[in-house]
Amino acid sequence: MSEESRTAVVIPAAGRGVRLGPGAPKALRALNGTPMLIHAVRAMAASRAVSLVVVVAPPEGAAEVKSLLADHALPERTDFMVVPGGETRQESVKLGLDALPEGIGVVLVHDAARPLVPVDTVDGVIEAVREGAPAVVPALPLADTVKQVEPGDPKQPGAPEPVVATPERARLRAVQTPQGFDRDTLVRAHATVTENVTDDASMVEQLGLQVVVVPGHEEAFKVTRPLDLVLAEAVLARRRANDGF
Numbered sequence: 001m002s003e004e005s006r007t008a009v010v011i012p013a014a015g016r017g018v019r020l021g022p023g024a025p026k027a028l029r030a031l032n033g034t035p036m037l038i039h040a041v042r043a044m045a046a047s048r049a050v051s052l053v054v055v056v057a058p059p060e061g062a063a064e065v066k067s068l069l070a071d072h073a074l075p076e077r078t079d080f081m082v083v084p085g086g087e088t089r090q091e092s093v094k095l096g097l098d099a100l101p102e103g104i105g106v107v108l109v110h111d112a113a114r115p116l117v118p119v120d121t122v123d124g125v126i127e128a129v130r131e132g133a134p135a136v137v138p139a140l141p142l143a144d145t146v147k148q149v150e151p152g153d154p155k156q157p158g159a160p161e162p163v164v165a166t167p168e169r170a171r172l173r174a175v176q177t178p179q180g181f182d183r184d185t186l187v188r189a190h191a192t193v194t195e196n197v198t199d200d201a202s203m204v205e206q207l208g209l210q211v212v213v214v215p216g217h218e219e220a221f222k223v224t225r226p227l228d229l230v231l232a233e234a235v236l237a238r239r240r241a242n243d244g245f
């Protein structure tokens with residue numbers, strides 16, 4: 001993968017945010033007065049290697065997302081597109097991929113729900129793809145011990161679940177985004193894998209190709225539950241205090 005190969009980012013932003021609770025679609029909710037999606041777009045466009053950002057919007061919200069992008073200051077060197085999303089994250093990513101123009105060789109997929117990822121993490125992923133890895137994921141070691149269980153009846157939440165195994169923690173990683181791919185590899189993965197998966201790199205694993213992990217960052221956490229909003233606001237307040245961000 002050459003330095004000249006253009007890099008695009010697909011940002012799936014079409015989720016409802018059910019775990020966050022009632023309100024607007026998660027990507028459109030505000031952090032420090034600015035929609036989470038705009039933070040995520042700026043985080044991606046902060047990389048000088050990124051020439052195109054494709055936002056996959058809630059199907060009924062594409063017009064609103066277009067006007068949000070027009071209303072917020074974004075780097076001029078980056079192009080932006082908006083396409084409507086699908087029923088699942090996987091479908092939304094596929095719709096974003098389908099919209100990519102010719103000439104893009106590297107594709108990042110980044111959750112709108114990870115608005116605060118630092119640019120060094122983004123650049124580290126791009127660099128690893130450019131150096132030849134077909135799929136790259138940023139990840140962190142785990143702080144908690146993990147148990148594999150026999151899942152209980154979803155109709156009886158809170159009922160005890162039998163433990164099946166305790167995987168060796170030192171070999172586990174908590175995976176973040178942006179995940180980076182050689183474009184042709186990711187297109188082939190989405191065309192081949194039909195079962196529902198929770199991240200794009202696992203589709204490349206199913207093709208039998210090597211996926212590699214590079215260092216993630218604790219500020220690349222995903223806003224999933226209400227407490228994550230508190231943490232995100234605190235991170236932004238610290239950034240403002242530290243560097244007038």
Ligand SMILES: Nc1ccn([C@@H]2O[C@H](COP(=O)(O)OP(=O)(O)OP(=O)(O)O)[C@@H](O)[C@H]2O)c(=O)n1
Nearest residue numbers: 012013014015016017018019087088092112113
């Ligand atoms: N049909 C979907 C579902 C999810 N996403 C996006 O995928 C990312 C990661 O998903 P997640 O954090 O699970 O978001 P939601 O699906 O919105 O959350 P929840 O499961 O709580 O509803 C988010 O940026 C979300 O907008 C998407 O583009 N299209």
Ligand SMILES: C[C@](O)(CO)[C@H](O)COP(=O)(O)O
Nearest residue numbers: 089111175176177198199222
């Ligand atoms: C892609 C991802 O962010 C990697 O950790 C995660 O798998 C998305 O999961 P979600 O349940 O759609 O939030």
